[in-house]
Amino acid sequence: MKKARTKWAVLLAVLLVAAFGALTLANGIQTDHGNIAVTEGVIDAYRGEGGKEHLGRMTYKLYTPKTATAEHKAPGVLLLHGYQNDRETNAAYAIELARRGVVVLSLDEYGHGFSEPGLRERGYVNHTVKVNYGEDSIETGTFKKAGGTVRYRLLMNFSNLSFFDDHYSKDDAGNEITDSSCGGAAAYAVLATMDNVDPTRLGISGHSMGTWAGWSVAAAFAGTDIEPRATVLQCGELFRDSVYDTSKIHFNNVLLLQAKWDEFSYFRDYQRVVDDRLLTSDLRCEFLGATPEMAAWDRTYGTFSDGSARRMELLYTNHRLTTHHSHGLAVALDWFRDAFGAESMKDLPATDQIAMGKEWLVLLAMLLTLLAMVPLSELLLTVPFFAAIPQALPPKANIKPRKKWWKGAVITLLIAGLTYPFMTQLGHALLPLPEGIFRMTVGNGFIGWYSLLILVMVVTSWTGWRKAKKAETFDGWYGMGLGSEQAPMKISWGLLGRSALLVLCLLGMVYAVVALAGVYLLDLRFIWPFFKTFTPARFGQFCVYLPLFALFFLLNNSKIMASMRTEAAYEKGAKGFFGAWWCNALMMVGGVLLIVLIEYVPFFLNIGPGADVLFGSTFGGPFMSLLILFVPQVLVFSLLGTWFYRRTGSVYSGALLIASLAAWIVTGGSAML
Secondary structure, three states, X not given: OHHHHHHHHHHHHHHHHHHHHHHHHHHHHHOOOOOEEEEEEEEEEEEOOOOOEEEEEEEEEEEEEOOOOOOOOEEEEEEEOOOOOOHHHHHHHHHHHHHOOOEEEEEOOOOOOOOOOOHHHHEOOOEEEOOOOOOOOOOOOOEEEOOOOHHHHHHHOOOOOOOOOHHHHEOOOOOEEOOOOOOHHHHHHHHHOOOOEEEEEEEEEEEOHHHHHHHHHHHHOOOOOOOOXXXXXXXXXXXXXXXXXXXXXXXXXEEEEEEEEOOOHHHHOOOOOOOHHHHOOHHHHHHHOOOOOOOOOOOOEOOOOOOOOEEEEEEEEEOOXXXXXXXXXXXXXXXXXXXHOHHHOOOOOOXXXXXXXXXXXXXXHHHHHHHOHHHHHHHHOOOHHHHOOOOOOOOHHHOOOHHHHHHHHHHHHHHHHHHHHHHHHHHHHXXXXXXXXXXXXXXXXXXXXXXXXXXXXXXXXXHHHHHHOOOOOOOHHHHOOOEOOOOOOOEOHHHHHHHHHHHHHHHHHHXXXXXXXXXXXXOEEEOEEEEOOOOHHHHHHHHHHHHHHHHHHHHHHHHHHHHOOOHHHHOOHXXXXXXXXXXXXXXXXXXXXXXXXXXXXXXXXXXXXHHHHHHOHHHOOHHHHOHHHHHHHHHHHHHHHHHHHHHHOOOHHHHHHHHHHHHHHHHHOOOEO
């Protein structure tokens, strides 16, 4: 026993040391090995003219090259992230710009990251536009009233900007788009007044939702002494000049990075595909200042000296990966250099990039930390209180025959996959949840989907229970992973309680690593904000969403890992583990993989995204683009669930751990009303 404990203790120490080693290397990259100072700060946000109402504090991350001083002022760039992301999503742009001598401020926008003001401070109105702004009309039905929940109206107005004409930005009920910069205008003003920043050489770059914020910041400071010299839109939407006052507002040197496979219809001008037909539309030609015959991808029109430079760069990537696309980043770096003047930035080739190394290292740190929960659990299970958790798996008598197992697996993945686009979007926008309590927009999407699946699992489990009860080998709740070996016909509340405390200890270790990573101003993440320390408001949201997530994963793991356990569950060693895992993983992620194929195969065939083609653009967008991150996330969940079921003989530890991690992910940094 002592030898085993020593082995697990050594493994735990090795994994944690390796995780901190990866974080240290990641910090070396983000600081360019001491050439960039990385700090954070806060900005007070206010509402209304004169800033009479204090909304709370916004947080930002500042990248300051050592060459930027009060005597040698540097250019400055404001970075604005997309919907459901945070300031760290901009890391690639921040690191590479700072390496070239630019001071970079990366903001947590309203409702994201550590900032306090909610996303609803952006504002909303009771109408929506179904085409690009300026191409709409009441007669064609492209400008129409919008009702429903506040979050629905907010989401329907992401394209609606506060500098647009009152016809768009206000309604007859007194609502208005109050700050479509999502706090970006206040952050830009702070950047412009820093003593080491040259206020005549300022720029903006935003991704997705951040492009609308970027347009809004540029409009707010147009014609002033600190107007931006360049704006880079990473998946941006265009609009007609007729929707705002062109006598007062102009935009200098705008670069649009266009994703070939963008899942959001408004970034494709509501067309199914991105091709030359989009390039030569009236709207795009107006943007470029070119005729359809002259319009081309990857070509600069106009001149930087008078602010008329325009370019559309076609990137062969999807929406979410655009902000990490090396070619797109290189084009953006050259764009800022040309706008600021070549002498203002360090002479470093745009293709010389190191930022993605940081992203891979923090991913490695995250995976090592999650893996460290295994040896920690083994150590804890030797403690007398927790030693009562492990039990033998139920007898093999009730293992389903292969044909019956496959039938159940196919039904499971079809139900999960085919309900995903509809129920996530329903929960995201229209499910009538108390919005003062359920404030996480993407979390609400998963609540919609999970609620339906919970209902399906309850019905099918009850039906299966009634049939199995007639068999002599019936093993009750024990066979479902919810009972004990000693009392198989009862739910084991004692086992549940001990498992919950075990999970709390494991989460405590992960949270400690996340908190220590904060010393470097790093998260455990990859592209998406996965694990961040909680603000009080976000911890409250974690407590709100956790019960429903826990119910879902308890039923899900009971159905998949216990009731449909296979022969491999009883085999020891790696062969048994992976034999059980692939079966569990297939049922947990197979339905989502089906939707991935439905979404992207038609897209890559230049037909259009599958959700748009089959169901309409309403069911495309955020939850389709999430799939690229959701699939590997669920695969990790299935690994953890499989380990803990085989180790403990019940689903409690694995399910509660997975539920806690999932609830943490959706409440830690993503959009909050």
